[in-house]
Amino acid sequence: MTCPALIDFEASCLPEYGQSYPIEVAIAKVDGSSRTWLIHPAEAWRFWDWSPEAEALHGISRALIEREGLPCAQVLGEMAAFAGDCPVYADADLDAYWLEVLAHAAGAEPPFPVRFLGEYLVERGYTRPQVLEALAAARQRLPTEHIARDDASRLALTVKLLLDGETA
Template sequence: MSCPTLIDFEASCLPEYGQSFPIEVAVARTDGSSRVWLIRPAEAWRYWDWSEEAEQLHRISRDMLETEGVPPPQVLAEMAEFVRGCDVYADADLDQYWLEVLCQGAGAALPFSVRYLGEFLKDRGFTRPQVVAALEEAKRRLPQEHLAREDARRLALVVRLLVESQAS
């Protein structure tokens, strides 16, 4: 099973601290495959806000984005290809917002929508104790937080653990 797919963004700062832009995005399938991109800032974001606190938390600097980042159109194209045919979920509404900001920076249409993970869990009938147990196990296996690559993989693992427990 490779679907659903989970997505997570990291940003230059949280929206309540200013006008933020996406700096990293990761998508992870429940089969364990994943992709991650550092996002080179679009010209339109040149004067948007940057939080030193976010930089320390994510360990991603402006210099890293300039030298290692991928242009927004390329990120969108590769990401859309990776998630093709899958529903995409996130654990926060902000991920949809940052996908929209990424699209605006790339001058592109929204390639897919991001749904709230809680919908999937509810539709599948998972109970709160089941979700908490799966989340605890996923955090034990993948403890690093606030990095898109790890957060997306951990969410995908939560879903896989839940689906596997339902099948047995």
Template sequence: MAHTIPALIDFEASCLPEHGQSYPIEVAIARTDGESRAWMIRPLEAWKHWDWSEEAEALHGISRAMLECDGLPAAQVLAEMTEFVGGCAVYSDAELDEYWLEVLCQGLHASLPFPIRYLGEWMMSRGYTRPQVVAALEQAKTLLPKEHLAREDAKRLAMVVRLLMETEAA
């Protein structure tokens, strides 16, 4: 089923790429219709010896033990993400999210299921002003203040988009 609504994606990772070879550990997608999903990703065997940052773990609160215990198989995560996205255009506020989707797909020898577009380009193409974007972001941060949790970050971005779209309708 094709959706005409935007979807926002956010990944958490084992570390930032500048700190070593990183892999995705959590991903969330939130659509602007209010639906969202999040998945913890059990590391692929190929990633077992890649880098892990204690600093990143402190930010997102996900340990290696949690991934082994509660993480889902990477192939299942990719399949469920693809199904959830449907025909939505997928956006992110950071290029790193596309990088981690690529790492996930490469690890599974799969092609990218959808492109990830930069959210700033969507905002510019629709003519939103900086004050409009800042106001929407501040309102969303007040309602969803937790950061560095994929589910909360994706939901907050979806809320920003929804708030901006509501200014168009008003």
């Protein structure tokens, strides 16, 4: 099984510090496969905000995304190809927003909807204690936070542990 897929973005600033734009995105599947992309800033984002607090969390500098980031349209296309037919989930509504911002910059529609992970878990009847246990186990294996690949992979591992029945 490869589905579902979990998505996570890192952004130019924390929401409370202004208008942010996506700078990194990762998609991870429950089979353990994942992809991550650095995003070259779109011209439209030139006057959007950047915060040192966000940079300190994710460790991605403006210089890095300018130098190594990929064009928005390329990122969007590769994300769509990697996600394939898998439904895509996130643990925060900001991820859906940043996908829309990325798609708009690429002159396209988002290639897939981003659903809320909590809904997926409730639909499958997982209890709060089961989810917390699976999340704790995933955090032990993948403790680094605010790195898109690790965050998406931790969520995918949480779902896999639940699907495999590795919780009480």
